[in-house]
Amino acid sequence: MGVAAVLALGLLGEGGATDVASASAATITTSGGTTAAEPAAKQRGLRFAPAAKTVEAYGYDGYVYLDSGVWMGAYGEGYEFWAKRDKASAPVTLTKTVIRGDKRTTTKAAAAIVDGLNGFKRALTVKVADAKGNVLIKRTRSLCLGESDRQRVEPTGHTEPVYPSFCGGSWFTKSSVFGIEQGWAARLDTFFELETTRKNLRMTVTISDPVADFLGLPANGRSVSQRVKVIDECEMWECAEVGRELMGEPTEGFSTLAEGEPSVREERRQAHTGSTHSNHRDTAGSNHRTNLFTLGDEGTEHGGDHPSLGQAGAKPSNKKPAKETLPDLVSVPAWQIGTEKDGRVTRLTFNAHEWNAGPGPLVVEGFRRGSSETMDAYQFFYRDGKEVSSTKTGTMEYHDAPEHDHWHFLDFASYELVKPDGSLVTTSGKQSWCLAPTDPVDLTVPGATWRPEATGLDSTCGDRSALWLREVLPVGWGDTYSQYQTQAFNLAGVRNGTYQIRITVNPNGNLHERTKSNNVSLRTVVLGGKPGARTVRVPPYEGVDTEVAIDER
Incomplete structure (x- = not known):
């Protein structure tokens, strides 16, 4: 020891x-x-x-x-x-x-x-x-x-x-x-x-x-x-x-x-x-302890996505999944927004967060294509803890980069800097994700999972030799990424003025969900300063200043 x-x-x-x-x-x-x-x-x-x-x-x-x-x-x-x-x-x-x-x-x-x-x-x-x-x-x-x-x-x-x-x-x-x-x-x-x-x-x-x-x-x-x-x-x-x-x-x-x-x-x-979950931490595998004891005596209202042991997998289908098995993916406005200077490059940094309002968990699994560094991604659907169907939903690719070295699901979200009229200014370099529940958003919605680590549906990002992996967003939970370095917005050529950070979850519609009406969020930012010393001002959101620590309000 x-x-x-x-x-x-x-x-x-x-x-x-x-x-x-x-x-x-x-x-x-x-x-x-x-x-x-x-x-x-x-x-x-x-x-x-x-x-x-x-x-x-x-x-x-x-x-x-x-x-x-x-x-x-x-x-x-x-x-x-x-x-x-x-x-x-x-x-x-x-x-x-x-x-x-x-x-x-x-x-x-x-x-x-x-x-x-x-x-x-x-x-x-x-x-x-x-x-x-x-x-x-x-x-x-x-x-x-x-x-x-x-x-x-x-x-x-x-x-x-x-x-x-x-x-x-x-x-x-x-x-x-x-x-x-x-x-x-x-x-x-x-x-x-x-x-x-x-x-x-x-x-x-x-x-x-x-x-x-x-x-x-x-x-x-x-x-x-x-x-x-x-x-x-x-x-x-x-x-x-x-x-x-x-x-x-x-x-x-x-x-x-x-x-x-x-x-x-x-x-x-x-x-x-009890430090809160503030940032997504990339890992080569799951840090969760898989616990195969169910909590069924409290009913299935919470933790209901626990997979039954030894059940047969559902055959992929092109049929529309049942509504009660679908997740509801929601985009949250950007926060903790700032600037960083890297040599002659100045970037606009921010936190991005998307969550699942349920009632079904978001479960995406990747299956490797032979020896290539690509996986076919399937979305799986659960009812009362049992897998009932699945459908192909895109691809996963191995991300060979410092602090990553694992598999990412493509096209989960898009991050864009736009003008007030919605016209595109620039995009984030972040184009792929290893999904995992990092932050609770609403643990009282129907189907919310109170203890993701106890469901048996753990997220894992895999390593280069992986043949399969599973990425999960339980009901009530979201995944936070901090956008910095090459994943932030490059401000080269972006003039001072008012802009919006537009975050879109499920931008290509590849994932099945209950509604797409809440997939887009906007956050206003005001850029100022001069080359090499850019500034950003972030107006309050719903009456609160999200740019200070949560415990300093």
């Missing part, structure tokens, strides 16, 4: 997930400062589920990296949260649904405790003190009940998680869903990086009273305190090796990390803070 892997495992705390059953050893601190035994797991409702009385943190170079190992468990009933808005500038409404058997009880949260699509506002407070009680750090952050790390805590619970493993979204996300299934626990986001050399610490995790009231936490179960034992990394590993893993080995004043590649420290931070 590499050093980086060991460092990451260390953050799980003493005992990690295996100690969930021994949660009763932890101490619950009441608002009055007294302590009480942890509530019995048989009590119905949401309860703290700390993994151990003592957790281990890891120190290096004057910093301590620590995580409480505290979980929130749902005992005897499940909790489902929907965060929705009508448009980017509209306020988000958040509802809680308590699921007890077949009974569902829904309650709307007060606006004051809602943090947009991210969950509950200023609901989770983490305080770290030394052995003498001196507070070293106290931070409050949003609370998402449903992060990626979940564990089963009751044998009667679901066999697998049902809900997405994140909260939040992009400017154009209409709804998000999160929750804790009955019989499961979600690890709370309590990762911290603290500058200190002290070895014995105490961490206290608290849920704010307004949010605790809404969640139904008992008055004596809103805070949990644990001892933190700090282990010096250099006592376990050669210190120089630890430094290289955390920071990259310096060479002539520069890090060995590739440009844009996060350090191990940054990867650990992202892993514990």
